[in-house]
Amino acid sequence: MRLIAAALLFLAVCHTAKAQATGEPTLSAELLQKGAWEFGPEIGGGPSTRYNIPATAQFLYFGGRIGRVLSGPRLHDWRRGRFEMAADILPFYKAYTSGGTVYGGSFRPLVCQWNFEGGRHVAPYISLSGGVLFTTRNIPPGNTSPVNFTPGGAFGTRVFTGHRAAIFIETSVLHMSNADLGVRNPGYPVSILFNVGYTWFKRPK
Numbered sequence: 001m002r003l004i005a006a007a008l009l010f011l012a013v014c015h016t017a018k019a020q021a022t023g024e025p026t027l028s029a030e031l032l033q034k035g036a037w038e039f040g041p042e043i044g045g046g047p048s049t050r051y052n053i054p055a056t057a058q059f060l061y062f063g064g065r066i067g068r069v070l071s072g073p074r075l076h077d078w079r080r081g082r083f084e085m086a087a088d089i090l091p092f093y094k095a096y097t098s099g100g101t102v103y104g105g106s107f108r109p110l111v112c113q114w115n116f117e118g119g120r121h122v123a124p125y126i127s128l129s130g131g132v133l134f135t136t137r138n139i140p141p142g143n144t145s146p147v148n149f150t151p152g153g154a155f156g157t158r159v160f161t162g163h164r165a166a167i168f169i170e171t172s173v174l175h176m177s178n179a180d181l182g183v184r185n186p187g188y189p190v191s192i193l194f195n196v197g198y199t200w201f202k203r204p205k
Helices: 002-022 027-031
Strands: 037-050 053-069 081-097 100-116 122-135 147-149 152-160 165-176 188-202
Touching: 027 152, 037 081, 037 165, 053 100, 053 188, 081 122, 122 165, 152 188
Parallel strands: none
Antiparallel strands: 037 053, 037 188, 053 081, 081 100, 100 122, 122 147, 122 152, 152 165, 165 188
């Protein structure tokens, strides 16, 4: 999965350079106009670790993403792009921990995303996010909390499949902490998660 993400990101950079050199119109410019909406399902997961403790956790989740482009094109050269605000709603969240399997749900209401101009069919993006994870039992196991906050960042790539849809693949790094809601707060300081989704675009009227 990491190799796929790296390959797509490399491809996106190459397409971006080509499009800028030739002045070729891009699907990202057509679809990610100011006021445009995007929405669709996503699935992902990956491992988490704890400081100085061999125990780790694995996560699997499924849900949906909705976003809206808030700006027209800004900046120049390879930095040129558009700003988008999005949210992830993940009603299915499964954690495989040293204390057993735990179920829950997550909500990331704040996803600040910069969509690079990209090439004709491929365009990268980066984002910062903040959210919360609710689980049926404490995680990490022990006298902790069933509520954990999940700030993080991600980089990803969209592959446009037509004039109104795209596949996206991204890698994110999250920090999970209960912010001292429990007696103990060991958290999962570093979580490396891989996410794949399919989104549709609704252009502004």
